[in-house]
Amino acid sequence: xxxxxVTIKDIAKALGIxxxxxxxxxxxxxxxxxxxxxxxxxxxxxxxYRPNPIALSLKERRSRSIGVVVCEIANSFFxxxxxxIESIAYDKGYNVIISQSHESYExxxxxxxxxxxxxxxGLLISLSTETNDISHLQALHQKGLPxxxxxxxxxxxxxxxxxxxxxxxxxxxxEHLIQRGYKKIAAxxxxxxxxxxxxxxxxxxxxxxxxxxxxxxxxxKHCFYGGMVFSEIEEAVNKLFTLKQRPDAIIxxxxxxxxxxxxxxxxxxxxxxxxxxxVGFSNSDLAELLNPPLTVLRQPxxxxxxxxxxxxxxxxxxxxPITQFEKRVLSPELILGHSSVPQPDLQLIK
Amino acid sequence: xxxxxVTIKDIAKALGIxxxxxxxxxxxxxxxxxxxxxxxxxxxxxxxYRPNPIALSLKERRSRSIGVVVCEIANSFFxxxxxxIESIAYDKGYNVIISQSHESYExxxxxxxxxxxxxxxGLLISLSTETNDISHLQALHQKGLPxxxxxxxxxxxxxxxxxxxxxxxxxxxxEHLIQRGYKKIAAxxxxxxxxxxxxxxxxxxxxxxxxxxxxxxxxxKHCFYGGMVFSEIEEAVNKLFTLKQRPDAIIxxxxxxxxxxxxxxxxxxxxxxxxxxxVGFSNSDLAELLNPPLTVLRQPxxxxxxxxxxxxxxxxxxxxPITQFEKRVLSPELILGHSSVPQPDLQLIK
DNA sequence: TTTTTTTACGCAAACGTTCCCGATAACGAT
DNA sequence: ATCGTTATCGGGAACGTTTGCGTAAAAAAA
Numbered sequence: 001x002x003x004x005x006v007t008i009k010d011i012a013k014a015l016g017i018x019x020x021x022x023x024x025x026x027x028x029x030x031x032x033x034x035x036x037x038x039x040x041x042x043x044x045x046x047x048x049y050r051p052n053p054i055a056l057s058l059k060e061r062r063s064r065s066i067g068v069v070v071c072e073i074a075n076s077f078f079x080x081x082x083x084x085i086e087s088i089a090y091d092k093g094y095n096v097i098i099s100q101s102h103e104s105y106e107x108x109x110x111x112x113x114x115x116x117x118x119x120x121x122g123l124l125i126s127l128s129t130e131t132n133d134i135s136h137l138q139a140l141h142q143k144g145l146p147x148x149x150x151x152x153x154x155x156x157x158x159x160x161x162x163x164x165x166x167x168x169x170x171x172x173x174x175e176h177l178i179q180r181g182y183k184k185i186a187a188x189x190x191x192x193x194x195x196x197x198x199x200x201x202x203x204x205x206x207x208x209x210x211x212x213x214x215x216x217x218x219x220x221k222h223c224f225y226g227g228m229v230f231s232e233i234e235e236a237v238n239k240l241f242t243l244k245q246r247p248d249a250i251i252x253x254x255x256x257x258x259x260x261x262x263x264x265x266x267x268x269x270x271x272x273x274x275x276x277x278x279v280g281f282s283n284s285d286l287a288e289l290l291n292p293p294l295t296v297l298r299q300p301x302x303x304x305x306x307x308x309x310x311x312x313x314x315x316x317x318x319x320x321p322i323t324q325f326e327k328r329v330l331s332p333e334l335i336l337g338h339s340s341v342p343q344p345d346l347q348l349i350k
Numbered sequence: 351x352x353x354x355x356v357t358i359k360d361i362a363k364a365l366g367i368x369x370x371x372x373x374x375x376x377x378x379x380x381x382x383x384x385x386x387x388x389x390x391x392x393x394x395x396x397x398x399y400r401p402n403p404i405a406l407s408l409k410e411r412r413s414r415s416i417g418v419v420v421c422e423i424a425n426s427f428f429x430x431x432x433x434x435i436e437s438i439a440y441d442k443g444y445n446v447i448i449s450q451s452h453e454s455y456e457x458x459x460x461x462x463x464x465x466x467x468x469x470x471x472g473l474l475i476s477l478s479t480e481t482n483d484i485s486h487l488q489a490l491h492q493k494g495l496p497x498x499x500x501x502x503x504x505x506x507x508x509x510x511x512x513x514x515x516x517x518x519x520x521x522x523x524x525e526h527l528i529q530r531g532y533k534k535i536a537a538x539x540x541x542x543x544x545x546x547x548x549x550x551x552x553x554x555x556x557x558x559x560x561x562x563x564x565x566x567x568x569x570x571k572h573c574f575y576g577g578m579v580f581s582e583i584e585e586a587v588n589k590l591f592t593l594k595q596r597p598d599a600i601i602x603x604x605x606x607x608x609x610x611x612x613x614x615x616x617x618x619x620x621x622x623x624x625x626x627x628x629v630g631f632s633n634s635d636l637a638e639l640l641n642p643p644l645t646v647l648r649q650p651x652x653x654x655x656x657x658x659x660x661x662x663x664x665x666x667x668x669x670x671p672i673t674q675f676e677k678r679v680l681s682p683e684l685i686l687g688h689s690s691v692p693q694p695d696l697q698l699i700k
Numbered sequence: 701t702t703t704t705t706t707t708a709c710g711c712a713a714a715c716g717t718t719c720c721c722g723a724t725a726a727c728g729a730t
Numbered sequence: 731a732t733c734g735t736t737a738t739c740g741g742g743a744a745c746g747t748t749t750g751c752g753t754a755a756a757a758a759a760a
Binding site: 005050051052053054055057058063073074076079080082083086095096097098099100114116117118119259262263266284285286288289290291292293 | 355400401402403404405407408413423424426429430432433436445446447448449450464466467468469609612613616634635636638639640641642643
């Protein structure tokens with residue numbers, strides 16, 4: 001069932017020379033005569049020699065692969081991030097090993113353990129919604145594993161980070177709703193553990209404050225599993241709708257929450273934006289095709305992936321330990337749809 | 351920048367015994383005394399020993415990793431397949447390396463070369479839309495690399511396959527449109543190279559034939575890049591709309607084509623299903639939220655991934671060469687939306 | 701007691717590669 | 731003739747692990 005790969009030994013044997021010579025010839029060392037080099041190169045060609053990356057990894061003590069931990073691939077934002085990661089890694093000859101936490105802390109730990117046992121050279125991670133304690137990451141980091149965090153970060157680890165300007169995004173989305181005349185703006189957010197939750201809610205609150213709206217705690221609902229469990233969103237929406245002061249707009253803080261919220265509203269027969277407006281973070285390509293076309297905050301996902309990977313490779317390939325860390329903050333983009341247009345205005349559009 | 355991992359040598363040195371003893375103790379060999387075993391185990395524990403998988407791979411000549419080649423991760427169908435693949439691989443201790451062809455033949459070749467040089471133990475692949483010649487795959491297969499194909503397969507390679515019942519799916523979708531009263535049903539399909547194209551169009555034609563509709567060649571448009579190039583879809587739609595006998599329904603044969611087609615129609619201000627009906631293959635979770643809610647053919651993606659992985663691991667772990675190959679055919683599911691409901695019926699629904 | 705068996709461990713090779721040290725030969729300089 | 735250079739190559743250790751074989755001591759059988 002196994003096919004025998006051709007090694008430098010085979011070339012050496014075929015040519016009657018030593019493996020060291022073959023190795024050096026292939027690496028174009030100066031101490032090999034041009035003739036021998038050519039001989040080796042030709043022989044390697046005809047035998048279809050491929051260097052064994054595993055032997056190389058063992059020798060050089062690096063695997064030329066990086067680990068990626070995200071909560072879900074089947075999520076527009078993360079799959080776009082991965083595209084960014086891949087594009088850079090591929091160019092630099094690095095292998096990308098992707099694993100999903102499925103928003104589970106336990107699973108994240110397993111992934112991390114798995115990746116480190118696979119001896120990846122570095123790690124890109126966006127924390128799971130359940131993750132509160134990051135001592136497992138700390139441990140890896142202190143052992144010297146280069147780590148770059150993106151999107152859902154933690155400042156308990158001193159390293160490079162790449163995030164969207166969550167505060168600004170949420171601020172602008174809320175401001176947008178206010179300017180459109182909405183008065184009672186609710187928020188459905190992720191787990192309180194997550195950095196994005198804190199930052200986005202802060203932007204939301206700040207916008208309310210700036211425009212003289214007062215913050216209502218009952219208007220903010222948290223979905224611990226970030227929408228992985230659908231009933232969570234249903235419950236959040238239900239609670240908002242049973243308030244005496246029913247909100248007239250909702251802002252959601254992540255992809256899954258946004259589409260999940262819309263799904264709940266649609267299934268309950270609540271009209272958007274006539275009954276309630278909706279604006280949310282989402283990187284779905286289908287936002288404009290939804291009913292109604294959604295006003296979304298789109299993160300520069302691909303770019304985030306690229307940036308994070310560049311920073312990681314920089315960390316990996318640096319000779320001396322790096323102590324100055326960078327936090328890149330990219331701007332999200334507010335893309336207008338119809339889900340945030342109050343009824344009178346809507347007539348004008350249609 | 352590198353952290354020194356603890357090896358069996360360290361344990362051996364610490365305990366004053368040989369590495370072979372340590373190795374055997376860790377593997378719970380019968381020829382090691384219980385006391386020594388305990389000693390080694392304890393020592394490994396305190397030193398936080400982790401076996402080096404690279405050294406193991408080199409020794410055992412297997413990497414315990416499988417390669418996956420799909421055209422795009424950011425595609426509901428494929429990300430769901432990957433979830434299925436991952437779930438099985440993870441259980442069996444296999445690593446999954448994902449790479450994307452982005453529907454490019456050249457890129458697929460590079461991916462394959464990369465994966466094989468990475469010495470994966472097996473390969474799961476769904477061909478790119480450009481792929482016409484599969485001699486590169488043949489070569490790998492003949493060298494003994496276990497391969498399982500899924501979704502977009504080729505019967506030029508004798509191996510396990512996992513596919514949806516494309517014929518039946520397309521037949522049922524077309525039948526559905528016919529029964530709803532549509533008379534002029536067009537199809538927007540993928541590259542003619544792809545197995546799914548042939549099979550799905552065959553189902554489409556068969557349904558037309560069964561119900562006495564005659565097949566019109568002008569009603570079938572191919573998108574060579576399967577919707578990766580958006581203009582392709584626009585062009586296909588435009589051509590259909592310039593026909594003297596304008597079609598009253600469209601069936602699309604893949605996820606990207608389905609949503610791309612809807613996007614084109616929406617942007618052109620064409621109403622669905624009032625002006626034209628739409629049914630397509632899609633695994634998007636958002637189908638029901640679209641405007642209009644889409645009637646889709648949903649493939650059992652997760653299950654396909656799981657099945658394919660099981661078959662692959664079976665191939666990999668088999669002692670003797672396998673000559674009997676299996677082709678698993680799973681049923682897609684027709685999920686009704688509003689995009690395939692003629693106008694009068696639509697009144698009733700609303 | 702002697703012989704055999706069992707128990708418990710070590711030595712060393714192997715996986716494919718790189719690279720530090722030599723080693724050899726040719727050649728010019730002394 | 732001797733020496734130092736230079737060019738070109740090979741030997742062998744090393745990366746971390748497993749494993750076949752050998753062997754000492756201990757236990758069991760004779």
